Amino acid sequence: MRQFATIRCTINGRDTETSVDVRASLADMLRGEYRLTSVKKGCEVGECGACNVIIDGECYNSCIYMAIWADGKNIRTVEGLEGPGGELSEIQRLFVEEGAVQCGFCTPGFLMTATAILESAQGGQKYSRDDLRRELSGHLCRCTGYENILRAVEKAVSRTLP
Numbered sequence: 001m002r003q004f005a006t007i008r009c010t011i012n013g014r015d016t017e018t019s020v021d022v023r024a025s026l027a028d029m030l031r032g033e034y035r036l037t038s039v040k041k042g043c044e045v046g047e048c049g050a051c052n053v054i055i056d057g058e059c060y061n062s063c064i065y066m067a068i069w070a071d072g073k074n075i076r077t078v079e080g081l082e083g084p085g086g087e088l089s090e091i092q093r094l095f096v097e098e099g100a101v102q103c104g105f106c107t108p109g110f111l112m113t114a115t116a117i118l119e120s121a122q123g124g125q126k127y128s129r130d131d132l133r134r135e136l137s138g139h140l141c142r143c144t145g146y147e148n149i150l151r152a153v154e155k156a157v158s159r160t161l162p
Contacts, residue, residue: 009070011036012080020067026060027051029067030077038078038108042140049139052109053077059116061138078108081115091115091156098152102143110139114153121160129154 003022010016011034018033025044030036030053039062042050046061053062054076081089088096091114101107117135121127127135132153141149 005068005071007067007071009072010074012076022066022068024067026053026055026062026065026067026070026075029070030062030075036077036079040105040108042105047140048106049109049113050106052112052139054112054116057116057119059113076112076115078111081111089115090159091118091152094152094156095149098148098155100145100148100152102141102145106139106141106143110136110141110149113139114156117153118156118160121157127157132157 004019005022006017006019007029008015008017011030016034018029020029020033024032027039027041030039031041039053040050041063042048044063046064049061051062052059054060055065055070055073057074081092083089091111095101095107095111100110113136117127117132129150132150136146136150136153
């Protein structure tokens with residue numbers, strides 16, 4: 001017999017409430033209930049980073065994060081990065097400028113990790129190139145676009161410095 005729970009959380013700035021199977025992952029809830037298709041299910045074991053979302057300011061692999069754990073949380077996906085007029089965020093523009101988008105499957109996860117990095121850099125955290133490599137290492141890119149991705153994130157971080 002399936003069990004369901006009511007989940008109340010904020011997704012991309014919007015208060016939500018839904019009933020989910022207690023065995024469902026956050027990725028399943030975001031894609032199935034809210035049609036947030038930027039959340040990609042790649043490996044479903046937390047290895048590839050394609051499903052990364054920001055929960056209360058930290059990145060998580062939503063494929064291994066249970067939906068019931070999201071109750072009361074603030075969740076952001078790529079859909080929440082766009083500006084009020086639908087314009088791309090700074091990091092999204094830099095990914096395009098630097099050719100960091102190839103097939104695009106891994107891009108949403110990288111963008112969310114990059115957003116978390118930028119937010120910590122704005123808070124004073126300093127990052128070397130090796131630090132950024134380490135921060136981005138939880139992602140797999142089959143197109144081997146790592147250098148372009150790293151360059152885009154480096155450029156974004158450098159723009160946050162005073």
